[in-house]
Amino acid sequence: MLNRQGRETAPGAAAASEVDTFTGNRGLALEEPLIFEIGDSARTGVDLPAPPEVASRLAGLERELIGLPGLSEPEAVRHYTRLSRQNFAIDMGLFPLGSCTMKHNPRLNEKMARLPGFSDIHPLQPVDSVQGALELIAQLANWLKTLTGMPEVSMSPKAGAHGELCGMLAIRAAHEARGEARKVVLVPESAHGTNPATAAFCGYEVENIPATPAGRVDLAALKARLGPDVAAVMITNPNTCGLFEPDMSAISEAVHAAGAYVYCDGANFNAIVGRVRPGDLGVDAMHINLHKTFSTPHGGGGPGAGPVVFSAALAPFAPLPFVRHTGTHFELVEEEQAHGLGDAHAQSFGRMVAFHGQMGMFVRALSYMMSHGADGLRQVAEDAVLNANYVLRSLEDVMTAPFGASGPCMHEALFDDSFLEGTGVTTLDIAKALIDEGYHPMTMYFPLVVHGAMLIEPTETESKAALDQFIATLRSLVARAKAGEAEHFKAAPHLAPRRRLDETLAARKPVLSWAPSA
Amino acid sequence: MRYLPLTADDRAAMLGRIGASSVDDLFRDVPAAARLSGPVEGLPLHMSEMEVERALSAMARRNLTATHVPFFLGCGAYKHHVPASVDHLIQRGEFLTSYTPYQPEIAQGTLQYLFEFQTQVARLTGMEVANASMYDGSTACVEAIFMARRVTRRAKALLSAGLHPHYVSVAKTLTHFTDDEVVASVPVLTEGAPGDDIAALIAAIDDETSCVVVQNPNLFGHVADLSELAARCHEKGALLVAVVTEAVALGAIRSPGAMGADIVVGEGQSIGGGLSFGGPYLGLFACNNRHVRQMPGRLCGETVDAAGRRGFVLTLSTREQHIRREKATSNICTNSGLISLAFTIHMSLLGEKGLRDLAALNHARAVQVAERLAAIPGVELLNGPFFNEFTLRLAVEARPAIRRMADAGVLGGVALGRLYPGEASLANGVVVAVTETQTDEDVDELVAAYEEAVSC
Numbered sequence: 001m002l003n004r005q006g007r008e009t010a011p012g013a014a015a016a017s018e019v020d021t022f023t024g025n026r027g028l029a030l031e032e033p034l035i036f037e038i039g040d041s042a043r044t045g046v047d048l049p050a051p052p053e054v055a056s057r058l059a060g061l062e063r064e065l066i067g068l069p070g071l072s073e074p075e076a077v078r079h080y081t082r083l084s085r086q087n088f089a090i091d092m093g094l095f096p097l098g099s100c101t102m103k104h105n106p107r108l109n110e111k112m113a114r115l116p117g118f119s120d121i122h123p124l125q126p127v128d129s130v131q132g133a134l135e136l137i138a139q140l141a142n143w144l145k146t147l148t149g150m151p152e153v154s155m156s157p158k159a160g161a162h163g164e165l166c167g168m169l170a171i172r173a174a175h176e177a178r179g180e181a182r183k184v185v186l187v188p189e190s191a192h193g194t195n196p197a198t199a200a201f202c203g204y205e206v207e208n209i210p211a212t213p214a215g216r217v218d219l220a221a222l223k224a225r226l227g228p229d230v231a232a233v234m235i236t237n238p239n240t241c242g243l244f245e246p247d248m249s250a251i252s253e254a255v256h257a258a259g260a261y262v263y264c265d266g267a268n269f270n271a272i273v274g275r276v277r278p279g280d281l282g283v284d285a286m287h288i289n290l291h292k293t294f295s296t297p298h299g300g301g302g303p304g305a306g307p308v309v310f311s312a313a314l315a316p317f318a319p320l321p322f323v324r325h326t327g328t329h330f331e332l333v334e335e336e337q338a339h340g341l342g343d344a345h346a347q348s349f350g351r352m353v354a355f356h357g358q359m360g361m362f363v364r365a366l367s368y369m370m371s372h373g374a375d376g377l378r379q380v381a382e383d384a385v386l387n388a389n390y391v392l393r394s395l396e397d398v399m400t401a402p403f404g405a406s407g408p409c410m411h412e413a414l415f416d417d418s419f420l421e422g423t424g425v426t427t428l429d430i431a432k433a434l435i436d437e438g439y440h441p442m443t444m445y446f447p448l449v450v451h452g453a454m455l456i457e458p459t460e461t462e463s464k465a466a467l468d469q470f471i472a473t474l475r476s477l478v479a480r481a482k483a484g485e486a487e488h489f490k491a492a493p494h495l496a497p498r499r500r501l502d503e504t505l506a507a508r509k510p511v512l513s514w515a516p517s518a
Numbered sequence: 519m520r521y522l523p524l525t526a527d528d529r530a531a532m533l534g535r536i537g538a539s540s541v542d543d544l545f546r547d548v549p550a551a552a553r554l555s556g557p558v559e560g561l562p563l564h565m566s567e568m569e570v571e572r573a574l575s576a577m578a579r580r581n582l583t584a585t586h587v588p589f590f591l592g593c594g595a596y597k598h599h600v601p602a603s604v605d606h607l608i609q610r611g612e613f614l615t616s617y618t619p620y621q622p623e624i625a626q627g628t629l630q631y632l633f634e635f636q637t638q639v640a641r642l643t644g645m646e647v648a649n650a651s652m653y654d655g656s657t658a659c660v661e662a663i664f665m666a667r668r669v670t671r672r673a674k675a676l677l678s679a680g681l682h683p684h685y686v687s688v689a690k691t692l693t694h695f696t697d698d699e700v701v702a703s704v705p706v707l708t709e710g711a712p713g714d715d716i717a718a719l720i721a722a723i724d725d726e727t728s729c730v731v732v733q734n735p736n737l738f739g740h741v742a743d744l745s746e747l748a749a750r751c752h753e754k755g756a757l758l759v760a761v762v763t764e765a766v767a768l769g770a771i772r773s774p775g776a777m778g779a780d781i782v783v784g785e786g787q788s789i790g791g792g793l794s795f796g797g798p799y800l801g802l803f804a805c806n807n808r809h810v811r812q813m814p815g816r817l818c819g820e821t822v823d824a825a826g827r828r829g830f831v832l833t834l835s836t837r838e839q840h841i842r843r844e845k846a847t848s849n850i851c852t853n854s855g856l857i858s859l860a861f862t863i864h865m866s867l868l869g870e871k872g873l874r875d876l877a878a879l880n881h882a883r884a885v886q887v888a889e890r891l892a893a894i895p896g897v898e899l900l901n902g903p904f905f906n907e908f909t910l911r912l913a914v915e916a917r918p919a920i921r922r923m924a925d926a927g928v929l930g931g932v933a934l935g936r937l938y939p940g941e942a943s944l945a946n947g948v949v950v951a952v953t954e955t956q957t958d959e960d961v962d963e964l965v966a967a968y969e970e971a972v973s974c
Binding site: 032034035036039040041042043044045046048049050051052053054055056057058059061062063064065066067068069070071073076077079080081083084085086087088089090091092095097100102104105106108110111112114115116117118119120121122123124125126128129130131132133135136139143146147158159160161162164165169172192193194196197198199200201202203206243244245246248249272274275276277280281295297298299300301302303304305319334335349350351352353354355356357358359360361363366367370371372373374375376377378379380382383385386387389390393394407408431432435440441460461462463464466491493496497498499500501502503505506507510511512513514 | 519520521522523524528529531532533535536537538541543544545546547548549551552553554556557558559560561562563564565567569570571573574575576577578579580581582583584585586589591593594595597601603605607609610611612613614615616617618619621622623624625626627628630631633634636637638640641642646647648650651653654655656657682684685687688690691692694695696697741742743768769770771772773776785792793794795796797798799810816817818819820821822823824825827829830831833834835836838839840841842843844845846848849850851852853854855856857859863865866867868869870871872873874875876877878879881882883885886901902903904905920921924925929932936937939940954
């Protein structure tokens with residue numbers, strides 16, 4: 001087995017030895033102690049002027065010892081630089097994480113977000129002093145409305161799941177305004193785990209709708225369940241099997257005819273941006289994960305941003321605050337009392353976050369949108385879909401694609417583990433073996449509708465050469481699994497900063513903060 | 519298209535491998551009526567890097583920035599100096615462009631700093647355990663209310679009048695459709711203790727109360743001892759939720775944990791984060807070990823690898839949405855990863871000594887500025903105890919006065935009329951925040967601006 005540098009991968013050679021030093025570099029295999037083990041309460045990496053002499057006004061509530069270690073600046077820079085090198089990142093290699101959409105993060109976006117005019121303004125400054133910021137929000141809102149074909153958008157949700165909450169609260173408010181107390185939300189099997197959690201958070205009962213053998217929503221089952229107690233259907237399109245729901249318009253019609261609304265999980269909007277407007281498919285509310293479609297970085301877990309677009313039916317219920325253009329300047333409408341007659345948000349369900357949303361992410365997303373333009377965004381969707389289909393068709397002879405016969409996939413290629421039957425190798429083992437080959441593992445065990453799922457999303461920012469190399473690596477791993485090399489897979493990863501970690505121990509005996517050893 | 523590596527030849531070759539005649543063929547599941555042809559109408563075509571910079575810089579220039587004018591705004595978002603190394607380190611690609619650490623073997627960098635972050639937050643708040651962060655302070659606050667319901671099996675939350683009104687709004691919005699009841703009252707600008715209603719809260723606790731939510735220092739800057747409130751909550755079987763919107767205060771004031779709080783939530787933007795017009799911010803969430811399984815959000819824990827070495831993983835995920843679906847503790851599926859990194863780096867640089875010095879400097883400067891402003895006829899300082907933020911009552915309505923100051927290039931505070939638009943009794947109030955960032959000249963300009971504001 002050759003690695004990407006053309007050298008033999010050597011199980012165990014580099015990694016398995018016991019660590020006997022905490023002094024720092026071991027060659028470039030880094031071991032880094034915790035700040036609590038190297039810091040000191042008397043040391044600091046900041047220089048501050050001495051405070052003026054004044055009588056304290058803290059009412060005798062002065063603080064006792066906190067227990068915080070301090071590092072000098074060079075110590076801190078080394079500590080975090082060393083830690084950074086124990087991470088895999090999109091800057092280092094292909095990150096084929098299905099449904100998570102790990103694409104190139106342009107640094108222009110970072111530079112723009114750090115312009116003091118955006119990064120150094122306060123959310124409660126007089127609105128006349130932040131006209132440029134409000135203009136940016138309005139312009140991003142316009143791009144989102146135009147790309148989705150929806151008349152209204154709320155910018156305040158802080159993440160995709162927060163956007164789901166926003167959409168479902170608007171749906172609940174719309175039913176309440178009609179005096180209807182509908183109790184049930186239908187969620188297809190292939191939905192993200194956040195969907196049922198969100199519906200429950202809004203006080204709904206959740207019922208599942210099965211998938212067809214072809215990986216789509218079972219339209220007949222959905223229609224049969226619709227009734228006067230159903231408030232909404234939460235659907236993901238393209239769905240988590242990487243497929244477009246061809247019956248989307250029929251689903252919307254049936255849902256609307258039953259007096260319910262269609263919530264679309266827009267996490268996979270990157271597959272259709274510039275090619276399909278969800279508004280044309282009858283969607284009533286949809287969140288857009290700015291990081292997935294518009295390249296704001298994942299940052300090791302966040303922050304994201306989850307603006308929600310609304311149909312005309314739901315627009316009046318969208319949350320506060322919102323930006324309004326008066327013809328000469330921008331206003332920020334923050335309070336229900338400030339509504340004028342005929343205002344778009346006249347029946348707003350209220351405020352769902354302290355300020356106005358993720359401004360830093362808005363700047364990055366708009367910078368990316370402007371860089372691509374209407375022409376480039378369409379190309380984004382096309383290349384993402386092309387890359388995913390290329391991976392699907394290049395691997396389906398050696399791996400099993402449960403819906404491969406259903407036609408093209410969208411932006412992600414789904415495989416299951418039936419090709420591993422009898423090898424003793426599991427989906428998890430393949431994932432961990434990919435680490436040794438220089439790749440982040442694909443998404444595992446999701447979607448739940450197939451066994452041992454492997455969901456691969458290359459995104460549009462990977463070259464054909466990178467895909468060819470990745471495909472060759474997977475083909476070689478499959479060959480090794482089938483050749484009876486299960487032991488190699490079971491012990492993987494061999495070349496990562498850590499071998500397999502004991503997650504059961506962590507959950508059984510939680511150690512969630514540092515304490516000095518006894 | 520500088521971000522797209524495929525060439526026309528690549529695309530043709532790939533379509534050949536797939537067996538598709540055109541890219542359009544790959545979109546054949548989309549109903550023909552919904553397929554767009556050509557670039558989306560109503561949007562511009564792509565721009566060069568230079569053109570994007572020009573367009574966005576022009577928008578940025580139309581904002582009055584905290585860097586460039588005397589700046590004294592707080593109320594949940596604070597301007598502090600962040601060491602240059604913080605932003606440099608968080609921009610390392612291995613942090614910036616990495617994913618949620620679900621593959622722990624190649625995410626030890628992120629996991630270790632989350633473990634360090636959790637420990638720092640636990641110590642700062644005086645609690646046993648903290649999570650890996652939430653969206654912001656306001657959403658952490660409503661999650662604490664939901665958590666108190668799960669712990670106590672009661673549904674009535676009492677919210678202090680000194681709690682940030684936006685936090686109150688968020689709590690009311692998100693509990694509107696659940697069976698939670700949120701009780702909040704309008705604040706009163708009492709001399710010595712604006713917004714303080716601890717006695718009233720104690721009187722209101724009953725057998726239905728799940729929690730009392732109190733901010734310290736409160737929106738008006740008032741600092742209070744929460745010990746008696748905590749004791750009375752516990753007598754009645756309710757939890758005390760303490761909210762901190764200015765994390766630097768934790769370097770000066772006795773911790774909420776030491777005062778008996780059961781859950782501490784807060785906004786961590788002050789340390790390591792920028793103002794950024796309100797986001798992204800950093801929700802802090804801490805509690806004691808006995809309640810950890812009811813906690814929302816991600817948690818990082820220590821474990822060992824197959825070779826016996828210490829390592830870190832995300833843990834207790836059976837509380838989370840991807841496992842429990844509709845029975846999860848919350849629908850939250852993220853944390854403010856990069857902002858928590860900025861926080862933990864800044865906090866490591868400060869350490870015990872730096873944080874205490876920073877807090878002392880903030881407090882002393884604020885006392886100085888408060889005394890100078892209070893000496894102006896027509897300006898009244900309402901606070902007795904405060905940390906770095908205080909409330910003034912002006913002889914004139916505050917909102918137009920603050921707007922006029924901004925027109926003249928001084929950002930002089932947050933007018934309470936902005937936060938409580940319907941409340942005439944608060945219309946002359948303004949909250950002023952003082953940190954280490956203002957110069958003596960800034961303070962002189964602020965004093966002159968207030969003198970002028972109350973004289974007309």
